[in-house]
Amino acid sequence: MSKLGKTGVIFAVFGMLFAGIGGWIWLGERSFEARSVAAEGTIIEMDRYRDSDHKTMFRPIAEFTDANGRRHKFASKTSSSSPAFSVGENIAVLYDPAAPHDARIDSFSQRYLLPVIFMAFGGLFLLIGGGAAGSSLSSARTTARLKQSGLRVEGTVVDVFKDESVRINGRSSWRIVAEATHPETGELRDYTSDRLWDRPVGVDIGNGVPVYLSRGGAKAYFVDAANASRSSARHVRNDQTPPAVTAPNLAGRSFGRRTRSFGRSA
Structure with missing residues (x-):
């Protein structure tokens, strides 16, 4: 979980x-x-x-x-x-x-x-907590299904950023954005990983990362950040600011139909 x-x-x-x-x-x-x-x-x-x-x-x-x-x-x-x-x-x-x-x-x-008052606050906490736990369990099931029967493609990291929208115990999460082409539609899209509570050390723009896509045009997907390729030369602690990186030269690369909107994470 x-x-x-x-x-x-x-x-x-x-x-x-x-x-x-x-x-x-x-x-x-x-x-x-x-x-x-x-x-x-x-x-x-x-x-x-x-x-x-x-x-x-x-x-x-x-x-x-x-x-x-x-x-x-x-x-x-x-x-x-x-x-x-x-x-x-x-x-x-x-x-x-x-x-x-x-x-x-x-x-x-x-x-x-x-x-x-006790029951009202209890109900509110139960509603918020139950919703978060239920969403997490649903996401875990979807991820397991995608890994078992989805389409696995090799994506390319195009961004690594700190997501400030949710903070737990004063900490913000990190996300990896990868672009990948759907083998069934030929559409190139950006896919955003789930929240990562430790900075993805060594994951740089241009690195490869597995992306699991649903079949038949469904929008569910999973960015396998844990198995992203890493640059071994990076030795940065989680509390340090990520070093500046330069996007790789992608001139001449053919992408087919391209969509820059975000999909829906598992």
Whole structure:
């Protein structure tokens, strides 16, 4: 699996974890609601404190009377950056009759906002990660199919560039662009490799590189960058700027019909 695919799996795992935590909190609230009793309560204080990031937060403290006439005071488990209630405000309360100190302010923001946030972020991470992992697996299957039954041609490297469109852990990928003629159509096209997370040391303009093309006019292809020919005289680290190269003299070369647009990578 590609590096992007592995990153997608990590995102998907974190997504499932966040969604699972949100679902667990949600089910806990539903279970509490099923065994609780409703009562009328009053906000008696808005507790002001600083959290671990030194931000000012407000936590409502409420009081209510249970079915036996006993008064109970409890602090909400949910805080906000601005006061969500006013002192003296009447509120709906749910409490466990077997343990009246276990009580909640019965509002969506106090009971369900946190699990909804967890599930929303979890779903987003799962969607992004699952999409990246699925795309990587699909690409791997297409590559395997092309290597097994596609048309293998020898392409010529026409460009090696750094692709800044996607960065993982602050790193950008490299791509190799090769031109090759499709043996069935006689069309000369540029084909771009998958992302390479290490600089392709020694791969210069004019070097050969295998390109696998689909049969029957389909646009799938695979540039086999791992088996590109390399100039042994190059000794450059991955963090160095590639040396200047000069395109080979291709005068007199016959290409047939030529297309400079990019195809679709496997």
